[in-house]
Amino acid sequence: MSRRSEADTTFAHDLPATPMDPDAMAAREDKIQVAMIALCGCWGCTLSLLDMDENLLALLQKVNINRSSFTDIKKIPVRSAIGFVEGGVANEENIETLEHFRENCDVLIAVGACAIWGGVPAMRNMTPLAGCLREAYVDSVTRPLEQPPTIPYHPDIPRITKQVYPLHEVVKIDYFIPGCPPGAQVIRKVLDDLVNGRPFGIPAAINRYD
Amino acid sequence: MSVYLTIDGKTIEAAPGATLIDVAADNGVYIPSLCYMRGKPCLGTCRVCSVKVNGNLMAACTVKVAAGMEVAVDDAEAADFRNALVEINFSEGNHNCPSCEKSGRCELQAVGYELGMVASRFPYRFAKRSREDAARHFFLERDRCIFCQRCVEFVRDEETGRKIFSIDARGWKAEIVIDVALADRMTGERAAEVAEMCPVGCIIEKGRGYDDPIGKRKYEIKSLRQRVLDGETA
Numbered sequence: 459m460s461r462r463s464e465a466d467t468t469f470a471h472d473l474p475a476t477p478m479d480p481d482a483m484a485a486r487e488d489k490i491q492v493a494m495i496a497l498c499g500c501w502g503c504t505l506s507l508l509d510m511d512e513n514l515l516a517l518l519q520k521v522n523i524n525r526s527s528f529t530d531i532k533k534i535p536v537r538s539a540i541g542f543v544e545g546g547v548a549n550e551e552n553i554e555t556l557e558h559f560r561e562n563c564d565v566l567i568a569v570g571a572c573a574i575w576g577g578v579p580a581m582r583n584m585t586p587l588a589g590c591l592r593e594a595y596v597d598s599v600t601r602p603l604e605q606p607p608t609i610p611y612h613p614d615i616p617r618i619t620k621q622v623y624p625l626h627e628v629v630k631i632d633y634f635i636p637g638c639p640p641g642a643q644v645i646r647k648v649l650d651d652l653v654n655g656r657p658f659g660i661p662a663a664i665n666r667y668d
Numbered sequence: 669m670s671v672y673l674t675i676d677g678k679t680i681e682a683a684p685g686a687t688l689i690d691v692a693a694d695n696g697v698y699i700p701s702l703c704y705m706r707g708k709p710c711l712g713t714c715r716v717c718s719v720k721v722n723g724n725l726m727a728a729c730t731v732k733v734a735a736g737m738e739v740a741v742d743d744a745e746a747a748d749f750r751n752a753l754v755e756i757n758f759s760e761g762n763h764n765c766p767s768c769e770k771s772g773r774c775e776l777q778a779v780g781y782e783l784g785m786v787a788s789r790f791p792y793r794f795a796k797r798s799r800e801d802a803a804r805h806f807f808l809e810r811d812r813c814i815f816c817q818r819c820v821e822f823v824r825d826e827e828t829g830r831k832i833f834s835i836d837a838r839g840w841k842a843e844i845v846i847d848v849a850l851a852d853r854m855t856g857e858r859a860a861e862v863a864e865m866c867p868v869g870c871i872i873e874k875g876r877g878y879d880d881p882i883g884k885r886k887y888e889i890k891s892l893r894q895r896v897l898d899g900e901t902a
């Protein structure tokens with residue numbers, strides 16, 4: 459979907475990297491592969507995953523996180539069992555990334571309010587896109603006054619969608635973890651159930667939409 | 669004289685003419701509802717308390733128990749029907765829990781938790797409905813209204829007995845309206861009760877905001893299910 463030639467583009471994942479320790483790589487091979495990404499969101503759900511503190515160590519005995527903001531891997535390197543996606547779909551790049559996740563993950567989990575119904579970014583769904591752009595770039599009191607009002611438009615900037623969409627309106631989503639952000643214990647419960655082959659379920663006591 | 673009925677196969681003794689949703693709660697069976705308030709007349713608007721009575725889907729708040737009645741609450745079809753009704757409310761209005769003052773003390777949200785809802789199966793509509801702040805005690809956030817009609821039926825002017833809230837227009841144009849002159853005669857205490865009665869964040873008490881910290885809000889202190897099973901109004 460990229461409108462720019464790949465010939466003049468260098469991706470971070472193509473740059474030379476220090477080879478990994480073979481023992482460390484071997485230890486990861488049998489683990490359950492997990493890929494993570496935030497689309498149009500605030501990364502709060504990813505931070506919430508870190509909030510599970512020492513429980514993360516137990517989880518990492520079973521899973522290996524490949525593509526994610528923690529590892530700085532930019533493309534899913536191997537077929538993954540679980541894709542952990544936060545944020546809604548608000549631009550072309552989000553669609554491309556989400557489709558990449560759907561193609562490379564067995565199970566996709568929509569994490570957080572933005573992924574499930576659009577969240578805070580979806581507040582713009584109440585106003586036509588032209589009005590949002592005008593408010594942000596033309597009528598904004600904080601725009602730089604030394605230049606004429608400009609709505610950014612460049613091939614390197616993904617075009618934004620008319621509305622912010624939940625993930626499940628773009629690709630098939632297998633599980634949902636609500637919350638803004640979901641608590642660490644909810645994320646842990648869902649991931650722990652999935653990696654141990656137990657059915658998905660969020661008890662009322664820990665289910666939260668805020 | 670009592671009558672005997674079964675709920676999920678268990679025989680239960682109840683007073684004839686008692687309301688099914690109350691009988692179930694008294695016997696430890698939680699049936700979710702968004703419009704029913706124990707002790708007040710049945711409204712029957714939300715249908716979220718639908719269960720199978722002798723094989724037919726019926727709203728449990730509208731059913732008077734009778735001898736030999738076979739009730740199924742834990743029934744796949746009835747449970748899916750209840751879930752669908754709750755999910756459609758989340759899609760129809762704008763139930764943005766992270767930014768809502770009612771979060772943590774909202775019955776719609778609490779019922780969602782009790783039913784294990786994680787997302788709505790229906791497309792979210794992002795409804796555009798007007799807000800109103802004319803009344804002394806209340807904001808009306810109309811895009812959160814689920815048309816339960818609690819405020820319409822249960823809130824009246826103490827002096828004249830006239831209704832204060834009503835529904836204007838029909839279908840997708842329907843909206844809750846408030847008689848500002850009558851509403852402004854309410855005391856602050858009564859206004860707080862009225863705002864509390866609203867099962868969503870539509871009737872919001874001015875000046876209250878986000879008073880209760882997360883973790884100490886109404887349904888976090890005691891769950892909706894437990895309140896219903898203890899015979900409380902909600």
